Amino acid sequence: MSTEEKQNLPTYQDSNSVEYPQNEIEVSNFIKKFYKSSVPIELIGSGSKRKIGKPLQCSKTLSLTKLNGIIEYLPEELYIKVKACTSIQQIEEELKKNKQQLAFEPIDFG
Incomplete structure (x- = not known):
């Protein structure tokens, strides 16, 4: 081109x-x-x-906004598989139900 x-x-x-x-x-x-x-x-x-x-x-x-949601979550294995546009907020809410959290702070560009 x-x-x-x-x-x-x-x-x-x-x-x-x-x-x-x-x-x-x-x-x-x-x-x-x-x-x-x-x-x-x-x-x-x-x-x-x-x-x-x-x-x-x-x-x-x-x-990819229509590709969101949790595909698989195994709390006992500390494993979560999500689609491309799943928000950190949605992931954190699901983890909180099992008293879990992300082991890192997701970057925030403001």
């Missing part, structure tokens, strides 16, 4: 071309489709870190 072509690509803020996959299979299918056609994409979660770094020039954006 030439520099001129890259300059004409919309950034996320300018683009109305946002896809909201409902599950991991849809994410995989979107990525394969865009990869095969050389379409630059941006993957975002809740967008809380979007102001870090420079804006990306992408033709498509995949928002």
Whole structure:
């Protein structure tokens, strides 16, 4: 892709071309489709870190906001498996039910 072509690509803020996959299979299918056609994409979660770094020039954006929730939680094993956009708050609330907590302080960019 030439520099001129890259300059004409919309950034996320300018683009109305946002896809909201409902599950991991849809994410995989979107990525394969865009990869095969050389379409630059941006993957975002809740967008809380979007102001870090420079804006990306992408033709498509995949928002993972619909991929949230706890998949598996085994308190006795100290094991939790969550989807991509599960909030720290949701995880902490679930852990609290079993008098557990994250063994680290999640970073807070303000």
